[in-house]
Amino acid sequence: MKLLEKLTMADGVSGGEDAVRDMIISEIKKYCDDITVDAMGSVIAHKKGKGKKIMFAAHMDEIGVIATFIDDKGFIRFSNVGGIYTKEILYSRVRFKNGIIGVIGAEEEEFNKKPSLDKMFIDIGAKSRAEAEKYVSVGDTAAFAGGYTEQNGVVIAKALDNRAGCYILIEAMKKLKRNKNDLYFVFTTQEEVGLRGAKTAAYAVAPEYAVAVDVTDTGDTPEAPKMAVSLHRGAAIKVMDRSVMCDVDVREAMIAAAKKAKIPYQMEVLNIGGTDAGAIHLTRAGVKTGAISLPLRYMHSPSETASIADINACVSLTAAIADTL
């Protein structure tokens, strides 16, 4: 899965999705009729058809950190971009856009408890403020760094949330030839900071139907919070999360399409979190919206883990629903 590796290894913290955007545009050029980039930076690719106007959305951005202050000794204080658990990021590596790597540390007294973000810092090995400022400026964002591994039917990488969603849309676009419906594939920005890119893109596209493709939590690890979703059980068809109650027609069309094409699927009820579907369905006078989710372990960590078979099931379901809705 070379493309998935390329997509996850690129960095695109919310508000700075440019590298991912360029990569996606060059990848999808051949598979759509036209591409626009809107004011929020989202990519809107149109694959013309005569039928229903359907918008597919996957967000390009990922969580990360942003430099807020550099001290005299060259340590960088930072704030979060999107949902970060401070307990989990200690000693993680982050990568700034110029490739500079930093290590996240914390003040000594914070070690025994859940560290608060303002007691943490990034160390890039600089010995002074002047030296640090040669590489990093206040306002620069950095993404969590981590390698890409495929083994035992899973893929482990940072930013599978939601480059896996981008990958699924791209592969579905490749599969779809002579589509009947009028399809928009939208790669949105700023999902992690409040479903913001999807909101304006959906306003511009004004679709009849929409499907968001994103990741979801699982309940299949030892003593995990109760949840029926598991890895390797197929594409998850979302019923609800905090941002959306999925449209029943879209949901049932997904189930029917999965059954017909023998695509493994599971139902998802998520009592936390939100997706682009939440912003899209409230656009203008309302959009009938559903969501396909990829089950993902260790969300928002540098070692997000998903099943390759599930990714393929999501590709098949996305392509199937595009022409059966």
Next chain:
Amino acid sequence: MRSLIKELSDMRAISGSEYRINKEIAQMFMPYADEVRIDALGSVIAVRECGIENAPNVMIEAHCDEIGLIVTDITDEGFLTFGPVGGIDARILPASVVTVHGKRDIEGVIGIKPDYLLEEGKSVKMKDMAIDVGMDAAEVRKIVSIGDGVTLPQSVGDLGKKQFSGKTLDDRASLAAVIEMMRRLKDKQLNVNVYACAHTQEEVGCRGAKVSAFGIMPDMAIAIDVTHGVTPDNSYNAFPVGQGITISLGPNIHPKLSERLIKTADDNHIKYALEVDGGETGTDAWEIQIAGAGIPTALLSIPLKYMHTSVETLAVSDVKALVKLLVNFIEGQEGDTQWLKL
């Protein structure tokens, strides 16, 4: 009025599942409307045209969804685990007989372990409860799927001669008032077009009203919801049941519109109290007000005891007062919106 309230309260549809009842609600509006439609999020919009060119459009709305539960998993023993939809109070669930809306509706009970087995001082959390439908897992899976909705038991109905107790008077009692208003306005010559709406998904964030308001873009809107009624354990910021409705004031409310409603109530001897919200009203009014370029919005409420439980209780006379105010307000419209200018 009572039978209309009962009919609506007996319907079962959690937020997001209003497709179960919206066609039925549309039918109820049909005799009194020129057009009834259902929008993308499932809201019912009944339009009564006055026939005058460029007449103002007035939205009168209540929400038709109800709080409830959603099935999150089916255990190997056949129990259903569940999560909340809307602001449900976990304390009321044990010993409830609920309805699970699977391929067909089935009854289930929510049991908890006996008190003497419970650690002292501990209450039972929703995540530890389950619905028992008396079937094994294989049998259950034929009928119930993850994501199916669950609704609360129905209350007794008539409570004494003046009050009514039902599971979903929030907000179907208000919807009953909107339907009754439309009935009373039938064959009356009006100077405004009326958009009577039953909106969806209020309990999960006023979502139906938000998109419907954008779609209709009325010149003014009146949202109708319930407010806390005085009970033995609560008189703070609560209003006595049977003493009339409330008219809201605050930043969510257009001052000229509330002024007109107050004057209409005074002129017609309709009992009301003023209710003040310093910020968010937690009702559809909050989203409607800022839809599109903005909509002058007001909020009327029926005092309701035991909100968000299966024994919500109100006085029928308050619902009647509400209908009277709405009818008088619409009939009093002269066909312009100049009076709304700030």
